[in-house]
Amino acid sequence: MSENSKIQKGRGTLNNIDSRFNEFQRTVIDDGWFVEELPPATTEISIENARSIISRNTSPDVPFEQSVNAYRGCEHGCIYCYARPSHAYLGLSPGIDFETKLTIKPNAAELLREELMAKNYRCSTLSLGANTDPYQPIERHYSLTREVLEVMIEFSHPVNIVTKSSLIERDIDLLKQLAEKQLVHVHLSITTLDKTLARKLEPRTSSPQRRLQTIETLKANGIPVSVLLAPVIPVLTDIELENIIDASAQSGAENIDYIFVRLPREVSPLFNDWLHTHYPDKAEHVMNRIKDSRNGKTNDPRFGYRLEGQGLYAEMIKKRFEVAIKKYPLNKSPAVLRTDLFHKPTKQMSLF
Structure with missing residues (x-):
């Protein structure tokens, strides 16, 4: 396969590496006789009627116990995404399939409402963006x-959001309602400020400069916002x-x-x-x-x-x-979202 055939605008990779669960594994070999020109990779959507929506987490490395993912796969196409291997469980490629063969869960909000109404539900912050970008x-x-955010408002439930997209500005009306009760915190993920590198590294995300504008917009609307430098990549982005x-x-x-x-x-x-390309x-x-x-x-x-690494280089970072961060008034008081406001809406009974 030629170098050019590995690159397509708006895609992180065209590599269709096999799922590790496949019975057979295929390897593409360039014998020099022809150049394989691949057709444009288009996005395909499938529907999953999920039976549950809240995922539980026991890792001490992350500050949340539960998360909600309304989508499987992510069209952003970030080549470094740690969630890519999850597509293998669907029998799909963690490569191009992860960013083109997406699954939606249209009943996500309905399921969430049902699970929050459960008698044994214990309120703790829900994370959006733990696996794929919401x-x-x-x-x-x-x-x-x-x-999902509308359900959070309905139950006065705390929510933590991680995203690389300025599309979050669309929901400022909902986020403001949550922020007024100390029920939301937004994390904008920034990997690089180099627009050229960003287009290759995370092709369908908002530009770095646009994300900085989103931080300003959220802040101006009273919505708590932090930044996650993720990931720090040696040689490529660590200098920034x-x-x-x-x-x-x-x-x-x-x-x-x-x-x-x-x-x-x-x-x-x-x-x-991707690096060699x-x-x-x-x-x-x-x-x-x-x-x-x-x-x-x-x-x-x-x-x-997992998150910081070890050794001399990781210690230097x-x-x-x-x-x-000592140069700025940062990280002085970690955001703590309220759980004491959580309540289950009363179902109104019909008179007829």
């Missing part, structure tokens, strides 16, 4: 995330660490944190292929630095190491981050 492009049409922190603070972010890149399962070969002169350097910080591998799943 404001990916198809949300503009299906509005499933907006419906201080600049991203500066731009985020100037835009109004209240808190800033970071996640060191990790490449679980199929993400590792996909990312390596777009940045062949840096590919080996990037991968070696990641391995230096992941105990000789590209992913270390152990709690306590951590020290740089700590020094940089």
Whole structure:
């Protein structure tokens, strides 16, 4: 396959790496006899009538116990996305299938309402964006995330949102209602300020500059907003660490944190292929630095190491981050959302 045939505008990868659960694994080999020109990768939508919607989490590395994902797969196409391997459970490729063969759960809000009404439900912050972006492009049409937020308002339930999309501005009316009761916190994820790199790295997300504008807009509307530098990629984006922190603070972010890149399962070969396609002169350097910080591998799943890494290089990133945020009034008081306002709406009985 030629280098050009690996690249398509608006897609993170055209690699159709097999699901690890497939009975047979295929390998594409370029024998030099022909150039395979692939047709444009179009988005396909399938419907899942889910039976439950709240996912529980026991990891000490993340600050939430439960999350809601109204979509499977993500059209943003971020090549480094740790959620790509989840598509293998559907018998689909964590590669191009992850960003083109999407599943929607149209009954997400209905299911959520039912689960919150359960007698044994215990209120704790719900996270949107734990697996795939709740404001990916198809949300503009299906509005499933907006419906979920309406349920949050109905129950006075706290919600934490992580996104790379300025589409969240559409729901400012709902977010303001939640913010007035201290029930919402938004995290804008920023990887780079380089627009050229961003188009290759995370092709269908809002531009970095547009995300900074969104921080300003949310802040102006009284909606708590933080920034997540995610992921920090050695050689490619780590040089921007201080600049991203500066731009985020100037835009109004209240808190800033970071996640060191990790490449679980199929993400590792996909990312390596992407590097050799777009940045062949840096590919080996990037991968070696990641391995230096992941105990000789590209992913270390152990709690306590997954998000920051370990070793001299990871420690250097951590020290740089700590020094940089001291220049601004950041991370002084971690956002704590209220759970005491949670209530179950009374069902009105019919008189007839």
